Amino acid sequence: MMKYAMKRNVLFISLIPLFLIFNYLSGCSPVNPHQKPVLENGLPKLSPVITDELQESDGGMPDLEYSLDRAEYFYALGVNANRDGKWEQAQSNFEKAMEILSEIDVSADSNGTNERFNKLLKEIEKDYSYTLVSQGILSDESSHSAFLEMFADIKNFKNLKEGLSAKQVAVPESVTYTMPIEFNERVQNSLVYLQTVGRKHFVLYLSRMGKYKDLMLEIIRGYNLPEDLVYLPLIESGFNPKAYSYARASGAWQFISSTGRLYGLNENWWHDERRDFVKSTHAACKYLKFLYEKFGDWNLALASYNCGEGKIERETKNQKTTNFWELRLKRQTMDYVPLFMAATIIAKDKGKYGFAEVELMEPISFDVVKVNKVMNLKKIASSLDISYEELKELNPQLMRDITPPNHPDYELRLPRGCAEKFTEVYESIPTETATNWATHRVKQGETLSSIAKHYGVGLSAIASINKIRRKSKIVAGQNLMIPIKNSSKESANGPSYSSSSRDHQIEAVGGTYTVRRGDTLWKIADRFGTTVDALKGANNLKGRNPKVFPGDRLRVSADGNRRDAEKVHVVRKGETLSSIAEKYNTTVANIRRWNNLAMSGLIVPGDRLKIYSSN
Template identity: 35%
Template sequence: MMKIALTCLLALLLTGCASGPPSAWRIFQPQKDKSVTADDSLQPEPADNREERADAVPTEEQLLTSPHLIDLPRPQERMDAVMGQEFPGDGRPRVNFELPLHDHERVDAFVRRFTASGSVSFHRRLERSGRFVPLMRKIFAAEGLPEDLVYLAMVESGFEEHALSWAQASGPWQFIESTGRIYGLHNDAWRDERRDPVKSTRAAACHLKDLYRQFGDWHLAMAAYNAGAGRVQQALRATGASDFWTLSQGNSLHCETQEYVPKFLASLKIVREPARYGFDSVAYQNPLTFDTVTVRDATDLAVIARLCNTNLEEIRALNPELKRWCTPPGMAVYRVRVPPGTAPLFKKRYAALPADQRGRFKRHQIRRGDTLLAIARRYDLSTAEIVELNRLSNPRLLKAGATLILPLPENASTARRSASKERPPVLPAAYVVRRGDTVYGIARSFGISAADLKSWNKLDPHALIRPGQKLVVAQGAAAKAPRPTAGKSAAGLRPGAQKAVSRKTAQGRRVVYQVRSGDTLWAVSRRFNVATQDILKWNNLSDRHLLKAGQSLTLHLDGEEKG
């Protein structure tokens, strides 16, 4: 009897080995990442708007025998432990390659393209991979995915955090807003977590696992990542195909999706052996490393940079999800990434910093009878600014006792109009360049244009500044903050911004400014040191007006318009 049972078992095993694609591809068996310690006592975090999950972390044996369980999300605490690991060091990122390559003429065609006409672009993508792949592979390993799937981000965005497609897909993993929302990625006026390399990678891992659970094949899962699960499922039903290569022969998938998997496999073939394909001199970027600190709502990023002894550009680079000059208002606690090793210094300085110096915001408690227009006039703001800052869905319904956040210093008690007539703030005459500083970053920190900074210091347009170098950051004996002047390359704007047209009038210098994407009335008023109510008056705009990109605004910088 025992011999018969063994014979039947052997026959079943041989049958399984003889049919279908390799099991390593068809049914992925996650390998245990020995660098990550799982805590089985932690409960899985809730999954927003997704299918109901099992409420226990499966054992490795269960994962191996039940591939449908691999879409369990890991708790945030586990992610924190993973992100606390040290990332691989210099040179080419170390990845455990687990997906088998597929020989196909389309794959070979893309290998030829990436090593010929597209070699410069591919070289840059390889360079950027050094910054992100170590972090991404840690996350994919923690989620139980093949680590080499991280190179999908090379196909999606070239590892560009700020990549934005024609369909408004954003970030390194190119999530559209609806899919990002399903996987917990927030996008509002203050942050776009699709650009966050940690959160978006974790969301991508969960999404890929859901797709693999649905299709049971990584080729089809990747195609669905590009085209959407519904489209791929519909194409499979219409054609009767059971694999990607058969499915991609007809017209049931868009050309972009037909090329998506071959592009990934061609990229994977090159990154496994870059020297063989002529990429033996790639200067890989250093792996992304950071400390994490917590701050209160609406904390100025420039303040965070100062407390860490770094520059604003570095803080922005570590927190690409932040769209504006501060952390999102209305959040009691927000996690910010700072340069590695600076967390202890930041915590010490932040604890000693008075609350009114942490941001440029005032909290106003709504009183009975208050209206949005009355509050706006009291503080010399526009209603549009207040609505945008507080994300008010119905500005007409203000609840007594609720708190509004206003773009003013915490200790401001009267309108800004009186303050705007005071002398401009005094700036130090010189600034000593520190490591990591850039001309653009220094100019922005002092509220001046990069063009002025270069002009005052007689810098060549392409000159590099050095640590220890002294730069003049204000002109005149009083070292007053410079106002925008006609003919400057940026007219007080950031480098690359639309140039303002200026001419002298009897009432003062008249400037026509073209609104850029993301501009607000408050941002424009602060940039040109004028009151928002004046901007509204000069342009015959209502308090409820919202700026649109391309719109022209007339500004009077040396005096108020009398008419």
């Protein structure tokens, strides 16, 4: 494998970069909705008018006050959506606000702005966590905690450097790297950051690295990739398989859903393979290998891993350079590569850079067994006389307390040495009934007790799921999550919803759909990924706008079901599902179905979408 010698190329810059890291890591504290200050008309006033692009100051960076105004505006939209139970809309607005904050460069002299910035981030964190729990993106016992790590006093940044010994900021020596590691000013600043402001968290990350390093390294070697890539999770997730970011990336390697699916990582209500530390490492290796082969440069490959290959491809073309250090990118991506280099430098020589006391955790070790029924993890742990927490740690991909339904030969990890005993007690562990969920909008006069009776579930179960007390008052318009046991076939895809929050589940038996109240040909065509003309032709319907009535039976075999040729479309800035559907002569419903997208159809530049076409 090719080895890289250390390059010394000190860049003199007048502005010390700030390293703004947003990682939303699963914790253990419960999340509760909370009241927010009432704003005029529910939203803050903005001047000037909001646009999609940040205004820039004379220095070329986004105007600070305007950026904070925009972030507060989207945050307020998210709060309003949360109150109305519009979870996907709330999530989208919170993430937009956090994206804006991630690009802000707070100066040392703006104490008032720093306070406003930090207060806003903490408020977003709490509401964003509640939104994700409400959607089932996080398991009930989990919450998000955010950490914002910045230089507390930028004026004294030089003092931070001087406070370290010359040895702790010097060029690495006698260390061989398999990735191209440079030691310029940006890398040195990242090094100082990890040694000072970010030290507390980085100590934990280095220690936790011990659990997964050997396992991941073996997989990386299998793909003939540079071994130093094993240090990438230090800055992606802190080696936390449950990490979840504002960009909707999840797992130790921080995959977004669309990219994860392209590399074989499946997710649904029951499990999220992006959090599987084995499968996600294989996926990361495949993706990184693809990026390196595409750009022929590891710095550009890493930058693409952070912001998407489409973005880097456009910027290298527009800025007429393939030198990462010369590119002007979003701050998060500009900091990403030097931060990786700094993390790698420290990880390979902890003693020299002030982390000699860090002891690596014991490497994770496990047996793999196959499960052919729905089993409760707590009952498995009890039967094997092992810790439930250890079982959960070995299987972070499981979003609920049970193994996924309708998933034959599901591979479950057990502590090393437990496979034989599991085989012995397997039949004695009862099969569980998978739980689906309904979202109930409270009506005038309803109580928790009356709602529990209506759904035939326990009052305590509803209170526990919604993080409220049995005697808590509820108000009309409030949304509650209701656990509902499946009466027959278990659902493999996840929760069903009441009509108050989502459309009824659509069923077409034998290719025939029974029209329901409120249906139109356009709605039916959109649901089944076909066109109105195709429906009219298949059902011999005449006229320009033929009406359908509840009880009518329509043949719904859709043109969109043909999958003769598969293409991959990389989403570009400004594109929507509608514009992409038009480009490929298909429908939005088809693209949503092919890529398992939510009804909101939220996509961001860099997403990779599967497109099937008969052309």
